[in-house]
Amino acid sequence: MRVALFITCFNDTLFPGTGRAVVELLERLGVEVEFPEAQTCCGQLHTNSGYAGDGDALVERFKRVFADNETVVSPSASCVAHLRGHGVEGVLELTEFLVDVLGVEDVGASYPHRVVYHSTCHSLRLLKIGDRPLRLLRAVRGIDLVELEGAGECCGFGGVFSVKNADTSMAMLSDKLRHVLDTGAEVCTSADNSCLMNIGGALRRQRTGVRTVHIAEVLAATE
């Protein structure tokens, strides 16, 4: 099995560890990974900010870059949802690929920590990946997976929303933090680093000692 990795501009630049984890995990599962280096951004930032022309051009660019790849895997539910919403086929979010294509739930990971999973809005309501991430996490050895109250509610990121409506965004984030802290988890994980940057940025600011880790990094971890 051979897949192309769409790392996303955001992860490429700010969260390279997630990309390394995806490669490590997929190769461990016998998947051959290639990385078309011409890739940049899916266009979501532009589209959602009202710059539809630029956004569409980047979707078209994505299609050209990945034209020869039957299956593209990406560790960002949000970017995958954007591409799918613009009619791009064959792009799968990481947990979709693992559960639906590879048919695995136990990826042989070990992660002896108390973990809470934040189901992002776009993974939940646009991609509808349901409990796939939770099924993968439950199979991880040593993990103490705890439930998050108000799990389906937005963390307040929303890209430009967190900038243009900073106060409302903060009010939403405050509630999300409270729920995360109530679980006593040491790690908050999710299928999108953008939400984790939002939640994690506040967790760090408050010196809570709780860290955010992309689900790929949890699943890549071994003893």
Add this chain to the structure above:
Amino acid sequence: MSFPAAAREALADSQLRRNLGHATATIRAKREHAVGEVEDWEALRDAGSAIKARVMATLPEQLERLEAAVTAAGGIVHWARDAAEANGIVADVAREHGARQVIKVKSLATDEIELNDALAGQGIEAIETDLAELINQLGHETSSHILVPAIHKNRAEIRALFERTIAQGEHLGWEATAIAEAARRHLREKFLTVPMAVSGANFAIAETGTICVVESEGNGRMCTTLPDVLVTVMGIEKILPEWRDLEVFLQLLPRSSTAERMNPYTSLWTGVREGDGPREFHLVLLDNGRTDVLADEVGRQALHCIRCSACLNVCPVYTRTGGHAYESVYPGPIGAILTPQLRGLDQAPTLPWASSLCGACYEVCPVKIDIPSVLIHLRARVVEEHKRRVSPEALAMAAMGRVFGSQQRYERAQKLKRLGRGPIANAALPGWSAMRDLPQVPAETFREWWRSRTPPPGRDPGP
């Protein structure tokens, strides 16, 4: 005021946050239960959406059918291009009958055109008979929720307001029934003496000329049956082609709205009937910007709205800011797409951004209005209209568009860490740094690591 500024004020009101949080959480849970009971809920949503799409595609024809049917049943149909025309028609009817007071059924259309103020200007007093509308009227406040207009108020605040006004100093105690009784006594006298009523419409059936109002309190039934004259003001999008279409909407609306299997009162009337109900019936068909909305192929689905308010109750923005921050009778997600379209984008340019695009609204909408997509569409329209104005945001977006357009420029920008600490991060800084630390920009990008590791372990590097 812009939405962010209005929201900032609302967010600081701890009583409002408490009242809203409690009320919306309760109704959210109830709705989920009421909807969960219906096995073919998704099919019903599809049907509702399809019927509304048909209405929009054939609106002129449906309106003419409605006009003919209402007229044939003895009603009088008026066409109003805007708020001023509609208000003028209602005032004229009141004057013809010498009515100095009119009683009102809860109606968003009449709130939209500010009918009460317009009538007051002509010396006619409009009396709200819906409990929550009455609370707002007595408190000189505007509605903050489509279904529960006084959701921002709790019982103690309402009791104090009633004691000060309609109960004339009488102590009402803490029981909800005792507080409501004060309103009941006040309103009963109005129902029996005021000669004219004004209502909105939930649905109007083109086939039969029947108007439908659904409600919980029975005040609507009083208003539509007791006075001699009844005037209904309805937005032209409220039409349903056939009588049988009601079957779909009378299931969708109550469960989405009040989370009830069936609402307590459903009033249906067709023109006038000798010896039964009002002796004169007027129907005012209101445009007030709706045909402009209809002209936008993406935005027009906002006209499918049946005013259930399910989207408000699940919205993470609305449930924190409340309705007043939207500065419209249509708050919440539906308001964010409806208000800018009805009034013109330049009148409410910040509303399309009053959403994190979380999609909760779309998920619960009984007629499947894709609110997030319309929001994105309206953002693009706002940006397009402001194109000639140079802004730091537009410059940053243009720069990033160029950067993302080429691998070479992208990688150069990464090296300069412009993507991480560049224009976006800087623009974001005030909002972000108030509550969050920005992530450290790592020394090595993913692609740099990828290049350093090729050929990957296990793969034969070849000869």
